[in-house]
Amino acid sequence: MNRAIKVCGLKKSYGGHTVLNGLDFQIEKGEIFALLGVNGAGKTTSLECIEGLRKYDGGTIIVNGKMGIQLQSSSLPAHIKPMEAVKLFAKWNREKIDYTMLDALGMKEIKKKQYIQLSTGQKRRLHLALALIGNPDIIFLDEPTAGLDVEGRLSLHEQIQKLKSRGKTIVLASHDMAEVETLCDRIAILNHGNIVFCGTASELTDKVRKKYFIHIKTQQGDSTFETDNIEDTLITLLGELKQKEISVLDIKVDRGTLEQHFMEIARRKAE
Numbered sequence: 001m002n003r004a005i006k007v008c009g010l011k012k013s014y015g016g017h018t019v020l021n022g023l024d025f026q027i028e029k030g031e032i033f034a035l036l037g038v039n040g041a042g043k044t045t046s047l048e049c050i051e052g053l054r055k056y057d058g059g060t061i062i063v064n065g066k067m068g069i070q071l072q073s074s075s076l077p078a079h080i081k082p083m084e085a086v087k088l089f090a091k092w093n094r095e096k097i098d099y100t101m102l103d104a105l106g107m108k109e110i111k112k113k114q115y116i117q118l119s120t121g122q123k124r125r126l127h128l129a130l131a132l133i134g135n136p137d138i139i140f141l142d143e144p145t146a147g148l149d150v151e152g153r154l155s156l157h158e159q160i161q162k163l164k165s166r167g168k169t170i171v172l173a174s175h176d177m178a179e180v181e182t183l184c185d186r187i188a189i190l191n192h193g194n195i196v197f198c199g200t201a202s203e204l205t206d207k208v209r210k211k212y213f214i215h216i217k218t219q220q221g222d223s224t225f226e227t228d229n230i231e232d233t234l235i236t237l238l239g240e241l242k243q244k245e246i247s248v249l250d251i252k253v254d255r256g257t258l259e260q261h262f263m264e265i266a267r268r269k270a271e
């Protein structure tokens with residue numbers, strides 16, 4: 001069985017307000033899977049239903065493995081030290097402490113500090129360490145890098161990649177397109193209570209935008225051309241430039257950013 005999670009027809013309303021309108025998706029073992037959506041799209045609600053922390057109104061959720069959970073916001077007593085928290089969590093879970101994992105998350109560097117003295121990045125690393133106690137198979141991270149600087153984000157990405165290389169399944173909610181593009185194997189986009197896209201970043205690009213953008217820099221300035229047929233357009237453009245004896249300094253071809261594709265899909269009105 002290669003499936004870590006299967007969600008079928010997941011429904012959730014708060015009062016009369018429908019937030020999840022029958023979600024269907026599945027997450028394979030060993031992949032990094034991202035839930036994306038604008039603020040209020042229902043990412044946290046979906047994660048917390050799967051985690052068993054929130055009741056849902058309909059549908060089925062099958063989770064195939066032990067879960068480790070890092071919530072969007074969590075707190076610890078102000079004066080507790082990181083290792084005290086780790087020992088407490090290990091005791092509650094009746095698990096041994098994995099000191100190699102703690103070292104990899106930089107717990108040594110902060111062991112003398114109290115919780116209240118930790119930076120946002122250090123708190124996030126501690127909460128990730130707590131989520132990993134018990135060696136879970138599936139790790140849920142709700143906006144894991146929110147509020148982190150570039151270095152903190154890269155270091156956390158490295159830890160997440162290491163978890164994947166150890167065969168863990170990672171499910172995360174994120175707003176950060178660069179993060180999702182570099183880190184995640186597959187993405188599901190939530191919009192108006194439905195999954196409007198589920199696949200890889202390049203499949204998202206294919207779905208939204210078939211066009212290519214050719215950016216040409218010449219002695220006379222920069223120009224961008226949009227085309228469906230990259231080969232013909234490039235040949236024509238280069239031929240024209242050669243005929244006019246204009247030297248080309250640089251050429252770049254792209255298909256727009258993942259952020260543009262995400263916004264196009266995430267903001268589409270319900271069909």
Ligand SMILES: Nc1ncnc2c1ncn2[C@@H]1O[C@H](COP(=O)(O)OP(=O)(O)OP(=O)(O)O)[C@@H](O)[C@H]1O
Nearest residue numbers: 014015019037038039040041042043044045046173
């Ligand atoms: N306990 C609650 N009671 C009532 N409404 C709620 C509750 N929790 C969430 N909501 C509403 O459900 C919707 C989805 O919220 P949720 O937190 O799941 O979205 P999200 O995609 O995680 O948002 P964000 O990106 O801002 O974290 C929002 O409209 C929110 O106001």
